[in-house]
Structures are given as structure tokens and as C-alpha cells.
Amino acid sequence: MQFDRLRRREFITLLGGAAAWPLAARAQQPAIPVIGFLDARLPDAMADRLRGFCQGLGEAGYVEGDNVTILYRWGENKVDRLPELAAELVRRRMTVIIGSGAATATIPVLFIVSEDPVRLGLVKSLARPEGNLTGINFFNSELVAKQLELLRELVPQAAAVAVLVNPASPNTFETTLRDIEPAARAMGVQIKIMRASTGREIDAAFATLAQERSDALFVGNDAFFNCRRVQLVQLAAHHRLPAIYSGREYSEIGGLISYGTNVGEAYRQLGLYAGRILKGAKPSDLPAVQSSKFELIINHQTARTLGLTVSDKLLVAADEVIE
Secondary structure, three states: OOOOOOOHHHHHHHHHHHHHOOHHHHHOOOOOOEEEEEEOOOHHHOHHHHHHHHHHHHHOOOOEOOOEEEEEEEOOOOHHHHHHHHHHHHHOOOOEEEOOOOOOOOOOEEEEEOOOOOOOOOOOOOOOOOOOEEEEEEOHHHOHHHHHHHHHHHOOOOOEEEEEEOOOOHHHHHHHHHHHHHHHHHHOOEEEEEEOOOHHHHHHHHHHHHHOOOOEEEEOOOHHHHHOHHHHHHHHHHOOOOEEEOOHHHHHOOOOEEEEEOHHHHHHHHHHHHHHHHOOOOHHHOOOEEEOOEEEEEEHHHHHHOOOOOOHHHHHHOOEEEO
16 A cells, blocks of 8 residues: 555644543553554455455464454545544554554554655664554565566567656656656667546546557556556557556556566565564564565456567566466
């Protein structure tokens, strides 16, 4: 789950009121620990992540509905709902909250972010998080050059690539622009930056692409784009535009190719950390983990529809080929 627009200082203001609770209230703990799970997406988009999270919890000795309860709160693709939902979880005195960027004085918080958590201001350092936050950093925002290389390998004739980024998410926006421009120059590829922060702007970007024909599309890593992945994949198919994405969720619904962190594994690590906190560990004693397991997913059916031949090299390299 990514909250690129919600920085630590905003959540400290929102959730820091937990410190004002009476000591007696803070001391009250439910017989069965309760995990507050907050995410901006719809639950059906979280199946693989939740499986990974529950697997990690199980490895730590906790089973949902048996010796731990999980209270889910979904933003339903509306990021502006998150502060209200986060505040509710604080009021209900969770044992631990899963929610990027949240910070309370009394409730441990675990984040999972694609950006460097030190640069985001979530922790002081990876080894010594301090405060009441720790979690998982996965590298989707640092794989731009590799993603462009894979796209070019799948579409070798691509001389002009459109790059879709979200300026409303400054961290991923800046990282994508910083990394893709030198990578494109090294490959001799021309890029055209397209900006979109709403569903309507995504439609407008594709309308522009139809007029100014690009050979392929690079969809930047972004939480909002992930929420709009059906729209993005359908528009790419409609315009017969080969596209690469940052996560398997796109390829599973027809996206041509995706390369990024194995998010299910990252959530398994998150579940392990949640289990350790339930056993009494403090977030400040748990180093922020950098997940480094990546996966390449190719939708072979989409490739055939676009008239593309997937090389044996890519087929062998792929972690999964969707037929």
C-alpha cells in the first residue's frame, strides 16, 4: 500500500492525539489482539497481498479468527478517505496498525512503501527506525531503467515511448523522471512525458497518444494508477499500445508485461513483523526491511493480440507467463 501524497508529518497531526488518552484507557488490551489494516484500494485488489500477509502472520504463530482479529478499512480507491479511516482505527485502540505513513504515540504502526522510508521521513534510518514506526520498503520506484529495458526488448522497434506519470504523487513522479531520462538516452529512445492525476486525465492522455502516435507506453509506479489499472489496461488494449507496468495486478487483467517487487513476499514480511509486535517487540527495535525479490510477468495472450513475438530469452526470464 502506498501513500505517496501522505507524509509522516501529516499523520502525526492526525493520529498523535493517541498520546492524550488516559493511562487507564491505554492499558486496556483486548483478550485477543486486534490488527487494524488500512489500505486505499478495494479488497478484491488485495487478494495476493492479504495471502502473503496472513502467511507471515501464520509463520509468527497467529491465525486470523483464532488468536488474532484483523479489522479492515478500505479506501475504495479514494485516497482522501484515508485520514478518516486511520483516525477510526486509532480511536478503536488497535494492537498494531498496518498503514503507510501513520504515526501514533501509543500504537505501533507498520508501513509498506515503494520509496526510501528515510527520504520520506518515516524513519530516522533503516537500521534504527526510532519512534513507533517500522516496516517494509520495496523497490518498484527504483526499477525504472530495468523496466524500460524490458519493454524495449519485447518491442525492439520502439523508438518513441510515452511515459505516464502522476504529478500529484511527487515522490514517485520525481523518481521516475530522474531515472527514465538517462536510461532512454542510453538506449536511443525518445520519450514523451504524459501527466495524469484523475481518471479523466488518463482518458485525455490516451486521446493525445492516439494523435501523436507512440510505439509503446511506460506506466509509472503509482498508487493511483494501481487503483485505475482496469482503465489503463483497457485503454492500452483499445489503442493497441504495448505497455509495461510495475506490478502483476496489471498483467493478470490483460496488461502486456510487468516487472516489480514480488509484493506478496513483501506482505509476508509485513505479516512476520506484525507477529513480532504482537509478541511484544517494539517498532524501534525492528529494522526497516528492504524487500529485494522481483518478478517478471508476461501476458502471452496479450502479446499475440498485439502481434508481438516474445523472445525465448524473455520467456525463460519470466517468473510467470499468462496464457
